[in-house]
Amino acid sequence: MAEEHRVVQVSVDPGTRRNTVRYNTECGYFFYKKEQRGDVLRLECNRRKQGCPCKIYMRDGIFMQHGEHNHENEVEEQNRALAVRECEIIAGDPQFRRLVPKQIVEEARRRHPDVVIACNAAVEKRIQRAKRARQPPTPNSVDEMLASMENRPDYTRTINGEQFFHGSVYSDHEDENIRRTHRRRLQQETPKVKRAINQLYAYWTSYWLETIGPKRFSCYGRSNRTSNLAEAWHRWFNAKCIHAYLNPYDFDDELKDTEESKRRDYQAAARGLQVGRQTSAKQRSCDRRFAEDARQFAAGNISLRDFLERSRPVFQIRQHGDRDEGEQ
Numbered sequence: 001m002a003e004e005h006r007v008v009q010v011s012v013d014p015g016t017r018r019n020t021v022r023y024n025t026e027c028g029y030f031f032y033k034k035e036q037r038g039d040v041l042r043l044e045c046n047r048r049k050q051g052c053p054c055k056i057y058m059r060d061g062i063f064m065q066h067g068e069h070n071h072e073n074e075v076e077e078q079n080r081a082l083a084v085r086e087c088e089i090i091a092g093d094p095q096f097r098r099l100v101p102k103q104i105v106e107e108a109r110r111r112h113p114d115v116v117i118a119c120n121a122a123v124e125k126r127i128q129r130a131k132r133a134r135q136p137p138t139p140n141s142v143d144e145m146l147a148s149m150e151n152r153p154d155y156t157r158t159i160n161g162e163q164f165f166h167g168s169v170y171s172d173h174e175d176e177n178i179r180r181t182h183r184r185r186l187q188q189e190t191p192k193v194k195r196a197i198n199q200l201y202a203y204w205t206s207y208w209l210e211t212i213g214p215k216r217f218s219c220y221g222r223s224n225r226t227s228n229l230a231e232a233w234h235r236w237f238n239a240k241c242i243h244a245y246l247n248p249y250d251f252d253d254e255l256k257d258t259e260e261s262k263r264r265d266y267q268a269a270a271r272g273l274q275v276g277r278q279t280s281a282k283q284r285s286c287d288r289r290f291a292e293d294a295r296q297f298a299a300g301n302i303s304l305r306d307f308l309e310r311s312r313p314v315f316q317i318r319q320h321g322d323r324d325e326g327e328q
């Protein structure tokens, strides 16, 4: 009986293990390289151990199949391999860096709805490998980090390839009522904590306000001061950075994203668009009064004590005799 020979279409794809190559026939069978003999590449079916006698010989780019398979084709397996490669593509894409392996598999499932794929240890390992391949090796010290960043200038630049912003920013709307919020929180504490806070407050008013004086620690009018805006930004940035397997390069990517986001905000503000919440009318009139008192104090028209007394509402400092704001 003559052995059947026929030409088959073959695509060459990366194998499941690293640095391996898999030959997929158009009818859904897998072959692996057996040997190269002269100008002939010999492949054997991946089910050879289960007794499949099928072989492929390749010469001059023509794949010739010898024999028939003793099993069904592996289209399903082929599709699964395709979906796993999709996982690797997603894992290597910076815009998906916040996804954990399970979410990456979900994304691959959305892209290949008919494919059966699961997030198991093997798939997870390939996802981690693809993610690491996108970035330089994870450094063990700051020096190592700096050295590898020198070789990868994209980690020292913004998304637009520019310098990161250096400077100070200000907000004209810090309209949260700090005093009310903190008083409410303090009310929920134990008597012991309340006593301790009272002691701290007594120390603060007698030592810092009276002995040291606000001149030494107030940052009014200074170019660098902490404001609610900066605190809010840090809260926002921290929340962004909490995702799986964060390494210094992810941190750098987050910095680049936030730089870009703030640059766009600034652009919008420069064109007269309102960015963020609106300043309340009450807050604006409060700011105006404070600025006027500061001018009067600087001109020597009012004493420091008067100035502090008048500006108390701005900092929401409560003293005996203040009326309660009617809460609870």
Ligand SMILES: [Zn+2]
Pocket: 003, 005, 066, 067
């Ligand atoms: Zn033959």
Ligand SMILES: [Zn+2]
Pocket: 029, 045, 046, 047, 048, 052, 053, 054, 068, 069, 070, 071
């Ligand atoms: Zn076979």
